[in-house]
Amino acid sequence: MEQMTGALFDAVLAVAVLTAVAYLIFFIRQNSGLRHVARMLMMVSGVLQLLYIFARFSRLGAMPLTNPHEAVVFFACAATWAYLTFRWRYKVKNFGAFVSILVALLLALAALFSATFSPAPAISKTLWLPVHAGLSLAAYSFFSLAFCGGLMYLLQERELKGKHFGYFFSRLPSLDALDQLNSHCLAIGFILLTMGIVSGSLWLWQVHGVYWRWGEKEVSSALIWLVYLVQLHQRFTVGWRGKRAAAMAVIGFVVIVLTLMLVVTPSGGAGIHGN
C-alpha cells in the first residue's frame, strides 16, 4: 500500500512538472496547439492529485492532513482545482503558465517532507479538524492564484509604464483582467479563510473546551487574516487597486508561506494541526 501511494505520488509530481514544462514552452513559443496539450495535462494532474489524496484517505481512514507532506499536497491540489474552475469562468491569457509552475514547485516541496503514514491521533478524528484544515488550505490556494496574478500584474505594469515593450507585453493579459482576478481571488479566499478560522475555533472548543488560544498557529492565522482584511478593506473603501493591490497579493502570499514554514517545521512530522 505504501509502495503504491509512493508510486502514485511520483506520477503526480511527474505530471505536474510536465504540465509546467508544457506551459512554459507554450509561453515562449505562443503556439496554440501546445496550449491544448498543456491544458489537458493540467486536468490529468488535477485528477491524479485527487486520486493520491483519496488513496491516502482510504489508508488513514481520516482526512489526510496529518503531516506537512499531506498539507502541501492538499494545498497544491486546491490551487490546481481553483485554477481549473476559475479558467472555466474567466479567461486570463497565459495564467496557466504561472499557476502550473507554482503547483509543480509546491509538489516538489511536498516531496521533501516525509510521506510516511503517521497514525492519526484520536483528537484529529473529529469532524471539525478536516473541515478547518481543508477550508484554510482552499483559502490559501485562492491567495496563491492572486499571488500569480499579482506577479503578472507587476510585470505587465512595468512594461506599460516603462514604455518599452519587451518579452512580456504581448504574452501577458490586460491589467484590468489581472486586477479583476485579484479582487475575485481575494474575496473568495477571504471568505474561505474566515470560515476556516471559525471552524478551527469550533474544533478547539470541541477538543480543548476553549474557542481561542494564543498558540503560534492561532497567531499566524490571525496575522494572515488581518493582512487580507486590510487588502479587502482598502480595495472596497478607498479603491486600492492595480499595482498596490498586486504587490499586496504577493506580500500576503509570502506571509502565508513563511508562517506555514514556521508552524510546520519545528514540529517535524507531527503535523500542522498537532498539539
Place this chain on the structure above:
Amino acid sequence: MATDGPDHILLVGVNHKTAPVGIREKIALAAGADDSLTAFKGLPGCRECFLLSTCNRVEALWVGDGGDQAARDMTAFLFGDNLTENGADYLYRYEEAAAVHHLFTVASSLDSMVVGEAQILGQLKAAYRQAAAAGCVGAILNRLLPKSFTVAKRVRSETGIGLSTVSISYAAVELAKKIFGSLQGKNVLLIGAGEMAELAMTHLLNQKIAAVTVVNRTLAHAKELAGRFHGQAAALPELLARLETVDIVISSTGAAGLILLKENLVPVMRRRRNRPLFFIDIAVPRDLDPALNELENTYLYDIDDLGGVVEVNRGEREKEAVKAQLIVTEETEKFMAWRQNLALNPTILQLRRHVEEICAHELAKTTAKMPELSETNHASLERMLAAVAGKIVHAPLQYLKQQDGAGSERENKADVVRRVFGFDDESPAS
C-alpha cells in the same frame, strides 16, 4: 544674373527619427502656414518652395540656388530664434535625386512613424494646395508634388503596406486594450477639437466605446466635433471635473504650454477611487505633464511613445516596405529623367532656332539678288531649306533625346552639341 542659374532641388527637415519631440516642438511652425511660406519664399535665391509641417515632421523643400548658403538660410528659417546650440544636428538635408527620393518616401508613408498610415498623403496634399494658393510653386514643384501623390497611390495599390493600415490611433487602441481589456463601455475625452483629435478617434469608434466628450477652449468648436460623434461638449475650465468620469483622454490642442499638471490630477485620481486613466498626448508641443505617468494607475503616452508600440509589429510590413522602396526608386529615376529633359530642352530649341535662322538669313540674301523670283518659286525654296534644315538637325536631335545613359552623360550630350554648333560664345570650340 544669379537668379537665372540652374535650378537646384534642396530639402531640409526633421522628423520623429532625427529629433525628439522636444526639438520638434521648437520648429512646429505655429506662426501659421501662410506667413511661414511668405517668409520662406523671401529667402534669397528661392524660386519655388513648399512646406510640410505635421506633428511628426517638418519638411522644407526648395527649388533655387544650390550650395551651403541656401541650406544655412533654410536652417535659420526653420529654427528662427529658437536655434539651440546644435539644432542643425537634428536636421537632414537632401539634394536633387536624394531630395526627390525622400519626398516620395514620405508621401508613400514609408518614413512615417507608423509605416503605411494614410494620414500623411492628406497632409501633403493640403500643404501643396496652400503653397499653390500662396504662389510658391512653379514648373518643377507643380510636377514633383502631384507626382509624389501618384507614387503614394502606386505604393498603396501595388504593395501590402496599406492593407493593415496601422496608425497612431490604432496603436493607442492596442495599448488601451492592454490596460482596460475591452474598450466596450469606456468613456473617451478629447481635449482640443482639431483634425488630429478627429483622426485619433477613427479606430476608437469601432471599439463600442460608451461616450465621447470634447473639451475645447472654444466651446463652439467642441460642440461641432462632439456633434459628429454624438458626444458632449464642454469648455476648458470643466476639464478636471470631466476627468473624474472618463477612462481614455486624447489631447491635441495647439496650446503652447502644459494644460494638465501632475498636482492637478492627484485629487482627481482620489475621487476616481484610482480607476485607471489612460492619457494620449498627440499634441506638439505637448499638452500634458510628462510626470503624470508617475502617478499610480495613470498611463501617459506621447506620440513618440506610441511609435514604440507600433514597432512591435513592424516586422511584418518590412518585406512590403522593400517592395515599396523599389517603386520609389524607380519613380525617382523617372522624375530625374524628366528633369534632365527639361535641362536639354533649351539646347534642342536653340539648335532648331540656330539652323532656322541660318536658312532664313541665307534665303533673304539669295532672294534679294533675284527680284524676278515668283511667289511659288519662293515658297519652293523655303520648303527646300526647311527640309535641309530638318535633315541637318535630325541626327543631333536624336542624339540629344536618347533616353539611355545616366544624368551626367546627358549633360555631356548637351555640352557636345552646344560646342559643335558654337552656341556658347566664350566656349573654346567656337
